[in-house]
Amino acid sequence: MRDLDYLKLLARQFPTATAAGTEIINLRAICGLPKGTEYFFSDLHGESEAFIYLMRSSSGIVRAKIDETFGNLLTEGEQLALANLIYYPREIMADPEHKALETPEWQKITINRLISICRVVSSKYTRSKVRKKMPKDFAYTIDELLHLDTSDEDKKMYHHEIMRAIIDTDIGEDFIIALSELIQNLTIDNLHIIGDIFDRGPHADIIMEELGNFHDVDIQWGNHDADWMGAACGNPACIANVLRIATAYNSFDVLEDGYGINLRPLSMYAEEVYKGDECRYFRPHILDENVSDSVHAELAARMCKAISIILFKEEGKLIRRHPEYELEHRMLLHRIDFEKGTVEIDGKTYPLRDTNFPSIDPKDPYRLTEKEQELMDTLIYSFTHSRLLKKHIRFLFTNGAMYKVVNDNLLFHGCIPLNPDGSFLALRTASGEKAGRALMDYCYERAVDAYFMDGETDPQGKLYATDFFWYLWCGPKSPLFGKARITTFEHCFLEDESTYAEEYNPYYSFSKEEDCVNRILEEFGVNPEVGHIVNGHVPVKTTKGESPIKANGKLFVIDGGISKAYHSKTGIAGYTLIYNSRHLALAEHKDFRKGEENTPEIQIVEQMKDRVRVGETDNGRELRQQIADLEELLQAYRNGDIRERGETVFRSDLAAIGERRFPK
Structure with missing residues (x-):
């Protein structure tokens, strides 16, 4: 039997046997209802209009x-x-x-x-x-x-x-x-966002506001989300990268109109330092008109190049602080031969297609110039003092995590890093090696430290944790990134497209196999007989015959590319996974055009043997525990262990409690 003190507390809410019995009837009836419909979205990438349509149209x-x-x-x-x-x-x-x-x-x-x-x-x-x-x-x-x-x-x-x-x-x-x-x-009863709300699209801020107004939502962070979380915490490399992506995709509205980030210092610096440089390899990928802040492509290109150079400098300093990241080979500025216009990468020399580096000192290439440092100080202040950004990042913490297990489904954005033999890949940390579920938990703990730790009390601990956001963004063992390297420098400065390749972690090969998926599910305490993995991060290229369903129906990759930047590669505009009481279904999105017929094609991918009831869900298990507690309370009333109290007595008790807590 439950502790009598606990039952006495429960009796405050249900002061009579009748009240307890009525609630038992109510909860049992709810357990018999069909489960609510869960919706799984991934990789929204700031496409607010398309996402809002998908939300409102279910x-x-x-x-x-x-x-x-x-x-x-x-x-x-x-x-x-x-x-x-x-x-x-x-x-x-x-x-x-x-x-x-x-x-x-x-x-x-x-x-x-x-x-x-x-x-x-x-x-x-x-x-x-x-x-x-x-x-x-x-x-x-x-x-x-x-x-x-x-x-x-x-x-x-x-x-x-x-x-x-x-x-x-x-x-x-x-x-x-x-x-x-x-x-x-x-x-929509429950909404699951499998990462990457931010970057590329015009208005991640509007998406965050929509999610904040929804009654039941959880978020599994993506690497683009981690980048913005790091920026909000003042990580200079994350701030520079957020701005690099925004200028590269012409996403100025989300920064200035959305979050109030003042970009004038960056535009003035870029115009001064790169005057006369057309920065042709930094021109925006998307030329949609910004509603509030229209920026010429030439200026956007100069801003992109300016912040990219700062990014490579900040990354170099960060990598030096963290030899445990094992990323020294990605420090490339000191490998440039400024006289020959070449760069050495992994022992091979490549010609640079852009050799105008007015802000790089060949003798100390990772040092920011005085003007660059002034610019970064201003930008750090803007990001760390944006009230709306603070509100949205806090929402990511209160409603989000690295992964979630819900109703026998394991949700995470990128991957569970694996070795080439299929075993769990370990990250070396100050507290030992972390792999599998322990690695996911470690990443979550560092993110929480970065946001909530008092920097004055423990400045080194705060810096260590804040730096880790950048590793979550692009580290080779980061579960949110899942690639051997990020090739931003190569895309910017090299003509040889073979250098752009970013090798995926072995997870993406092994996860096509049911045995591997079952092993991962067991690692997270999910029954592999009924469980699934729901994944985002990697766009499904239907034009190449790829399917979002893998591992004999045990894994769903629902990033089909809601971002406009992906549509030419994927042939579609993403997926929604829908889990109701009768089946699992995939909704294949169309390119969104407001006011037109945008209804997705819905395909049932798994039929439930019996209709799933609330009592069989995670929420149902909680309800059944509540029923068990109430049944014990009911028995305590009948045994005389607890005395029933009438409404008047109960109200007087509440009044007494109120007087103690809030004395006049």
Whole structure:
């Protein structure tokens, strides 16, 4: 039996046998419901419009529900219009063109259609749970409409009066918005983001705001996320790399408009130092117009080259501080022959395609010039004092980790580093070698230290941990990177494309084999008979015949490339993995075009033998423990071990507690 003191505490919440018994009935009923639908997204890379569409459309499920509900009653165009209204209710209702066509009759018809969709998507939840998701102002009215029996003539009149009142009081638009957002809320129960929210795309900040407003989300960090986390902690190499990628992909809005990072010092420095240098190999890969801060391609190229040189200097200093990283061979600035215009890499000499290095001192190539140091001091201040960036990075910590085990699925972004023989690859650390799950836990602990450790109390410990963010970004044994080396320098300065190759960790070969996946699942305490790995990081090139399903259906790689930068290589725009009570399904995304038909193709990849109930999930196991505790409390009431208390007594107890905690 539970400790009596614990049961007495539980009795404060359930002061009578009736209260405890009622809660047992409620929890048992919930355990018998179908499990909620989980959605798995990966590698969002700042593509806010595409991601928000996928979120609000539930990767095509809302569109399928509309078709299922109305079938031939609505044309394709009418179904698409209803779907877009559900996805973007506020934008559509505010559109002057829509307002000109909107009538009371349209409002009435639309509300009835939305109520029909609401009934379908809420059918597997308790009435209480659905009501909790409703907006407070309209909860009673929506609840009445959802559960109204219109076969009864009196109820038909009741329904008619509700609808007329909504229209007559001029709240029809707000009611339509509330219903649309409720549908969005009901179709996704849990949201899992398998890393790389940041970089390349225009607005990672908008994605983070959307995630912050979602009711149940967890994040498994990606290497691009770690880079931004390091930047927010003041790591100069991470800051330089974040800016290098942003300038290379023309992503200025997220920095200046999103996070308030002042880029004027960088642009002024770049214009001064590289005046007359066209920096042709640093021109942006994507030429989308920035909404708030339009930057000419020539200036973006100069800014990119300027910050890239600073990056290579900062990386060199960081590598010197950490011989345990074993990355001395990636310090390349001192291997440049400035007179011949060549560089030595791994014992081989290559000609440089760009030899203009006005800020590098050949005698001390990793030293920042005075102006570079001033620039970095300004940028470090901007990154570490951005209020919105602080808010978003804290969200990454409170809702994120290196990996997660949920409902027999192991989620992580990159890989579990392996040796060529398939054994777990170990990273040498100050506290010994770490491999497998221990390596993932070690990486998490260092990240937490970097963000939360007091730098004044332990400056060296803080620096050590903050430096590690850069290793998570691109270290050869980093689970988030998973490659032997990063070839940024080669891409910038060498013509020979053979030097661009970044060899993947053996994990990516072994993980195609079921035995390897089972061994990894066991390492993380997951039953290999029923478990899966869900992975991101490496785009699935469908144009080359690659499949996101590997290891006989035990592993899913869901990075198909939502980022526009990947579309030409992958042929698609990414995947969503959907896990409901009946099956696992993959939704294959299309290139996103707002307002058009973007519904993904959905393929069922694994059918459940029996419908999965809440009681069989991780949440269900917690509920069953609560039931067991309540059953012991109920027995304690019946045995007389604990005395039942009436409502009045209970309230007086609470008042007494309040007086002790908050004395007048």
